Amino acid sequence: MLMKKIIDLLHDVQNLTISENTSCKQLTTFKVGGYCTAVFPSTVDAFISCIEILKKNDAKFIVIGNGSNILFDDDGYDGIVVVTTELKQLVVSENRISAECGVPLHTLCTAASGASLAGLQFAYGIPGTVGGAVFMNAGAYDGEIKDCIVDVTCFDPETSKLIKLTKEECDFSYRHSAFEDNGLIIVGADFELSYGDKNEIKREMSEIIGKRRDKQPLNYPSAGSAFKRYPGRYTAKMIDEAGLKGYSVGGAQISEKHAGFIINRKNATCRDIKELVDTVKSVIKDKEGIDIECEIRFIK
Numbered sequence: 009m010l011m012k013k014i015i016d017l018l019h020d021v022q023n024l025t026i027s028e029n030t031s032c033k034q035l036t037t038f039k040v041g042g043y044c045t046a047v048f049p050s051t052v053d054a055f056i057s058c059i060e061i062l063k064k065n066d067a068k069f070i071v072i073g074n075g076s077n078i079l080f081d082d083d084g085y086d087g088i089v090v091v092t093t094e095l096k097q098l099v100v101s102e103n104r105i106s107a108e109c110g111v112p113l114h115t116l117c118t119a120a121s122g123a124s125l126a127g128l129q130f131a132y133g134i135p136g137t138v139g140g141a142v143f144m145n146a147g148a149y150d151g152e153i154k155d156c157i158v159d160v161t162c163f164d165p166e167t168s169k170l171i172k173l174t175k176e177e178c179d180f181s182y183r184h185s186a187f188e189d190n191g192l193i194i195v196g197a198d199f200e201l202s203y204g205d206k207n208e209i210k211r212e213m214s215e216i217i218g219k220r221r222d223k224q225p226l227n228y229p230s231a232g233s234a235f236k237r238y239p240g241r242y243t244a245k246m247i248d249e250a251g252l253k254g255y256s257v258g259g260a261q262i263s264e265k266h267a268g269f270i271i272n273r274k275n276a277t278c279r280d281i282k283e284l285v286d287t288v289k290s291v292i293k294d295k296e297g298i299d300i301e302c303e304i305r306f307i308k
């Protein structure tokens with residue numbers, strides 16, 4: 009009943025597409041999960057109005073980007089999934105780029121290289137959005153999103169105010185930001201880059217994409233590296249050395265190409281993936297005596 013009332017209220021918001029009975033498979037790169045009601049704001053005003061309605065009515069909700077680091081439950085999600093992928097405005101001004109939260113990293117990197125701006129090459133090929141990358145402090149090849157962030161514009165659902173957090177206030181560390189705990193919604197981010205040689209920037213980007221294609225099982229659905237790096241150790245190497253490459257639970261498998269990836273080999277369920285994660289954690293605990301941490305965020 010409450011859900012119906014909320015959906016009715018959301019119908020009054022302009023520039024907001026509502027999609028009931030959406031498969032979570034379509035909202036994530038893992039292609040796993042039951043059904044949910046998803047909403048797609050295409051302007052910041054619609055995004056904020058939507059969050060305000062959800063907050064005011066005590067509705068359960070989650071904001072997601074491209075769904076490339078999350079896993080929905082097999083029972084789906086019984087709240088509202090706010091998907092930011094239509095919030096795609098991007099402005100390049102001298103050596104700065106302002107991007108809305110739904111801008112794909114691919115677009116951000118291409119805009120930077122097109123303007124001869126260096127600093128984001130590392131992010132080329134990470135299949136996330138600006139919002140997801142800020143939330144996760146996404147990183148690769150010795151770079152992290154925090155390295156080029158100036159500030160992050162957020163909406164505070166408690167006060168209904170738009171605020172800017174400086175890079176320091178975002179409290180970035182390895183695959184962590186303050187957004188994991190502060191309840192703020194990321195609306196956009198400002199990046200500061202350095203001027204560089206356009207051809208050299210593009211060459212680095214294609215080299216990085218090449219490495220990804222060589223090393224990662226990109227022909228199967230996944231959420232990227234399933235486990236965080238353990239200080240001083242390569243988690244994928246530990247998993248490989250434990251003989252777990254190719255190990256499966258149901259349709260989920262430890263990739264034979266890259267032991268750090270769990271792939272959806274054939275109709276994997278969330279349950280399969282969770283069981284596989286738990287097995288890997290316990291094997292590594294027994295063998296190495298350390299607790300490795302899962303990087304994928306389970307949404308229930």
Ligand SMILES: Cc1cc2nc3c(=O)[nH]c(=O)nc-3n(C[C@H](O)[C@H](O)[C@H](O)COP(=O)(O)OP(=O)(O)OC[C@H]3O[C@@H](n4cnc5c(N)ncnc54)[C@H](O)[C@@H]3O)c2cc1C
Nearest residue numbers: 073074075076077136137139140141143146147148194232
């Ligand atoms: C093939 C593959 C390769 C990958 N390689 C890498 C890699 O090299 N490095 C790396 O770091 N990651 C990698 N990833 C993981 C993933 O792409 C990144 O973590 C990415 O930054 C997630 O962005 P997203 O938009 O998909 O976020 P989502 O998965 O949609 O969300 C991630 C988290 O951020 C929150 N969130 C998203 N948007 C907002 C917002 N606007 N406001 C508040 N919270 C928000 C969500 O609630 C969720 O908790 C890879 C994934 C795949 C599938």
